[in-house]
Amino acid sequence: MSSRERILGRVRRALADVGGEDAPVERGYLRTHGGLDAGRTVDLLAENLADYRALVHRCSEDELPAVVGRLLLEHGARSVMVPPGLDPRWLSEADAERVEDRAGNTPHELDRVDSVVTACAVAIAETGTIVLDGGPDQGRRRITLVPDHHVLVVRVPEQVVSSVPQALERLDPARPLTWISGPSATSDIELDRVEGVHGPRTLEVILVG
Amino acid sequence: MSGTFMGMPAFPKAAHEAVNNPTLRANLRHATHTIRAKRAKAVAEVSDWAELREAGKQIKDHTLRRLDRYLVQLEESVTAAGGTVHWAADADEANRIVTRLVRETGESEVVKVKSMATQEIGLNEALEAAGIRAYETDLAELIVQLGDDRPSHILVPAIHRNRGEIRDIFRQEMGEWGRAAPEGLTDTPAELAEAARLHLREKFLRAKVGVSGANFMVAETGTLVVVESEGNGRMCLTLPETLISVVGIEKIVPTWRDLEVFLQTLPRSSTAERMNPYTSTWTGTTDGDGPQTFHLVLLDNGRTDTLADEVGRQALRCIRCSACLNVCPVYERAGGHAYGSVYPGPIGAILSPQLRGTASEIDASLPYASSLCGACYEVCPVAIDIPEVLVHLRERVVEGGPVVREGNKVVLKPAKGHAAERAAMRAARWAFGRPGVLRTGQRLASGTRRVHPRTLPGPGRAWSAGRDLPAVPAEPFRDWWQRTNGGEKDAR
Numbered sequence: 129m130s131s132r133e134r135i136l137g138r139v140r141r142a143l144a145d146v147g148g149e150d151a152p153v154e155r156g157y158l159r160t161h162g163g164l165d166a167g168r169t170v171d172l173l174a175e176n177l178a179d180y181r182a183l184v185h186r187c188s189e190d191e192l193p194a195v196v197g198r199l200l201l202e203h204g205a206r207s208v209m210v211p212p213g214l215d216p217r218w219l220s221e222a223d224a225e226r227v228e229d230r231a232g233n234t235p236h237e238l239d240r241v242d243s244v245v246t247a248c249a250v251a252i253a254e255t256g257t258i259v260l261d262g263g264p265d266q267g268r269r270r271i272t273l274v275p276d277h278h279v280l281v282v283r284v285p286e287q288v289v290s291s292v293p294q295a296l297e298r299l300d301p302a303r304p305l306t307w308i309s310g311p312s313a314t315s316d317i318e319l320d321r322v323e324g325v326h327g328p329r330t331l332e333v334i335l336v337g
Numbered sequence: 338m339s340g341t342f343m344g345m346p347a348f349p350k351a352a353h354e355a356v357n358n359p360t361l362r363a364n365l366r367h368a369t370h371t372i373r374a375k376r377a378k379a380v381a382e383v384s385d386w387a388e389l390r391e392a393g394k395q396i397k398d399h400t401l402r403r404l405d406r407y408l409v410q411l412e413e414s415v416t417a418a419g420g421t422v423h424w425a426a427d428a429d430e431a432n433r434i435v436t437r438l439v440r441e442t443g444e445s446e447v448v449k450v451k452s453m454a455t456q457e458i459g460l461n462e463a464l465e466a467a468g469i470r471a472y473e474t475d476l477a478e479l480i481v482q483l484g485d486d487r488p489s490h491i492l493v494p495a496i497h498r499n500r501g502e503i504r505d506i507f508r509q510e511m512g513e514w515g516r517a518a519p520e521g522l523t524d525t526p527a528e529l530a531e532a533a534r535l536h537l538r539e540k541f542l543r544a545k546v547g548v549s550g551a552n553f554m555v556a557e558t559g560t561l562v563v564v565e566s567e568g569n570g571r572m573c574l575t576l577p578e579t580l581i582s583v584v585g586i587e588k589i590v591p592t593w594r595d596l597e598v599f600l601q602t603l604p605r606s607s608t609a610e611r612m613n614p615y616t617s618t619w620t621g622t623t624d625g626d627g628p629q630t631f632h633l634v635l636l637d638n639g640r641t642d643t644l645a646d647e648v649g650r651q652a653l654r655c656i657r658c659s660a661c662l663n664v665c666p667v668y669e670r671a672g673g674h675a676y677g678s679v680y681p682g683p684i685g686a687i688l689s690p691q692l693r694g695t696a697s698e699i700d701a702s703l704p705y706a707s708s709l710c711g712a713c714y715e716v717c718p719v720a721i722d723i724p725e726v727l728v729h730l731r732e733r734v735v736e737g738g739p740v741v742r743e744g745n746k747v748v749l750k751p752a753k754g755h756a757a758e759r760a761a762m763r764a765a766r767w768a769f770g771r772p773g774v775l776r777t778g779q780r781l782a783s784g785t786r787r788v789h790p791r792t793l794p795g796p797g798r799a800w801s802a803g804r805d806l807p808a809v810p811a812e813p814f815r816d817w818w819q820r821t822n823g824g825e826k827d828a829r
Contacts, residue, residue, distance in 0.1 A: 130424070131424040131425060131426045131430060131637075132424040134424075134426050134744065135408075135424050135426055135586065135635070135637045135641060136405050136408065136409070137744070138637065138641035138642075138644075138645075138741075138744040139404045139405045139408070139586075139641050139644065140405050141645070141741075141744070142641050142642075142644040142645035142650075142741065143402060143404070143405070143644065145647055146402045150399050150402060150403070153392060153395040153396050153399055154388075154391060154392060154395060155388075155392050156385070156388035156391065156392065157385040157388040157389045157392055157598070157601075158384070158385045158388075161383060161384060161385070176611060180610075180611075180614070231625045235541070235542040235543075235576050236542050239538070239542055252612075254611070255611040255612035256611060256612065257612045262623065262626055268575075268625065268626040268627075269571065269574075269575040269617075269626055269627055270575045270576055270626075270627075273568060273571050273572065273575060273576075274542075274576075292597050292600050292601050293594075293597040296593060296594060296596060296597050296600075297594075301555065301558040301560045301593045301618065301620055302418070302558070302620050303620075303623070304617075304618065304619045304620070304623050304626055304627060305616075305617070305618040305619075306571065306615065306616075306617055307612070307615065307616035307617075307618075308614065308615060309610070309611070309612040309613065309614050309615075310614050311614070312566065312567050312568035312614055312615065313566050313567070313614045314476050314530055314566050314567045315372075315492075315493065315566060315608045316475070316476040316477035316480070316493050316495065316567075317476070317500055317503060317526040317529055317530070318364070318367060318368050318371065318496075318499060318500060318526070319368040319369075319371050319372045319493055319496065319663075320371060320526065321608070321610075322526040322527050322530050323527075324527065324530055324531070324534075325476065325530050325533065325534055325566070325567035325568055325569070326474075326534055326537065326538075326541070326567050326568035326569050326571075326572055327567070327568025327571060327614070327615060328568075
């Protein structure tokens with residue numbers, strides 16, 4: 129007998145006392161907490177991002193290239209990783225050398241890149257979370273991981289939802305997802321939170337709109 | 338389970354040593370109290386916590402009641418998405434499968450995401466024996482691995498170490514495993530985190546094989562979920578060419594939507610955050626992004642035996658948040674090592690004796706490692722009634738009875754060492770069934786109360802060593818009731 133059959137057989141015998149159909153799961157919890165309007169929801173996102181030490185900037189569509197250019201300059205970035213589908217105007221005022229996100233890039237090559245600029249799939253206000261789904265303007269998962277400085281652009285208010293349930297509805301589980309809530313951190317030393325471990329130690333979020 | 342825990346002394350003995358270690362007591366007190374207050378605040382932020390907790394409980398119960406169906410569905414969806422599914426009935430089989438899969442890649446080292454399942458099966462030791470080096474990459478796991486130590490907490494395995502001890506371990510050991518700690522390393526947490534970043538980076542960048550567990554597996558989509566903080570998880574899940582995930586069969590949830598409950602309750606319960614810094618989800622393999630080969634090893638290792646117990650099976654709802662450890666007065670004082678298992682604290686006290694059986698001294702003693710105060714049940718985000726299961730397991734240890742071990746029904750003998758307790762209970766049953774005998778006994782007890790000893794003699798000595806004997810009233814209740822007609826005539 130294969131282990132598959134053995135385990136499934138054990139499960140069925142273990143459940144011999146269980147009969148009939150189950151009642152549906154009671155989902156008495158809220159869809160969102162608070163019922164804020166679009167503007168207040170964006171404010172809450174900014175507040176929660178900052179609470180977990182992301183650096184938050186707000187600007188209009190027209191100002192975006194200047195803001196991206198300034199953030200890269202201030203970080204001292206000589207090179208910047210660019211996903212293939214990123215709007216080229218976003219980097220039109222940046223001096224840093226562009227590094228394309230290619231399948232053939234080795235992890236060591238990625239490690240030599242200073243910064244990365246991406247868009248996102250959705251942002252969650254209540255938790256201060258931004259989700260990437262590997263779309264053309266976000267690139268492969270590793271490009272937002274190895275460089276130490278991540279500049280993330282969120283279109284507001286259209287990309288912002290209030291809650292985790294609303295975000296899951298918008299996301300496609302078939303795509304590889306990365307949920308980001310602030311820069312990398314650890315609670316492993318005396319259960320106290322310290323920012324800055326393996327992921328980007330500086331997370332800058334630009335809310336555009 | 339891990340060989341490291343073989344031959345552990347019973348809980349009372351191990352705990353006795355731990356409570357006499359003042360550094361350990363101080364470290365645990367500091368850490369558990371820090372997180373307790375933060376968790377309470379994070380939970381208070383959401384007004385529907387009770388409803389989320391109830392939904393989490395119901396989703397997990399529903400899944401367990403249909404586990405065979407969801408396992409088959411998960412296998413289909415993972416396979417359809419490009420993954421390969423393996424089934425492991427026990428720890429040895431899981432270790433053999435992973436060892437073979439690593440060997441097939443031709444590599445001799447792997448990077449690991451923190452995973453309870455691989456700790457439970459002793460994967461690192463099995464790989465080591467096969468000549469494969471496994472590098473732990475979670476900060477706390479790294480501290481444990483470098484210190485040649487054992488984990489003492491589910492979320493923060495090095496919770497028993499303070500910052501000074503961590504600095505000493507890094508200074509002394511990092512060089513042996515790769516890049517040495519920076520010169521002049523101090524004990525500030527930020528510097529310690531930086532040292533770990535530098536030490537592990539070269540390992541991440543050259544890794545070809547990653548090994549992980551998972552917090553959730555979604556049956557309908559075949560998606561796996563890893564919830565983490567540091568980014569070491571993302572490194573292991575995305576940089577290697579091959580990913581091997583070892584996951585307990587109880588980690589399934591039926592639908593994508595079900596994650597909306599647990600992604601709200603898990604971070605707040607474990608690290609007391611609205612959301613943990615990084616959550617990764619992946620479904621099979623993705624062309625050109627991340628590992629191009631993905632293996633999922635589904636692990637039983639005592640879970641189906643636990644499922645067969647109608648009271649004890651609720652332990653399989655556990656999402657490994659560790660909130661129950663952080664609030665437990667026994668854990669706070671005894672520390673995690675005394676539990677003799679990778680699963681310490683209240684959840685460990687009900688999980689280990691079910692996964693491993695109650696044959697060993699440590700496992701038979703674990704159901705007693707509790708004051709039954711109920712704080713663990715209160716904070717559990719999937720409402721596991723830990724005190725109920727503890728009492729149930731105590732009964733099993735004392736009385737014996739039918740259980741399932743490795744898929745087979747067996748009848749446990751009553752444990753030795755509880756003979757006096759059983760004799761006392763038998764005597765009580767006999768007396769309570771005979772009113773005349775009970776009355777005579779009660780009057781005798783009341784009449785002689787001035788000469789009662791303060792501790793019991795003989796086999797009762799151990800029981801009364803830590804407890805006060807109840808005071809016997811001057812007059813038995815039933816005599817008082819009769820004399821005063823239920824208190825209506827003169828209460829004295």
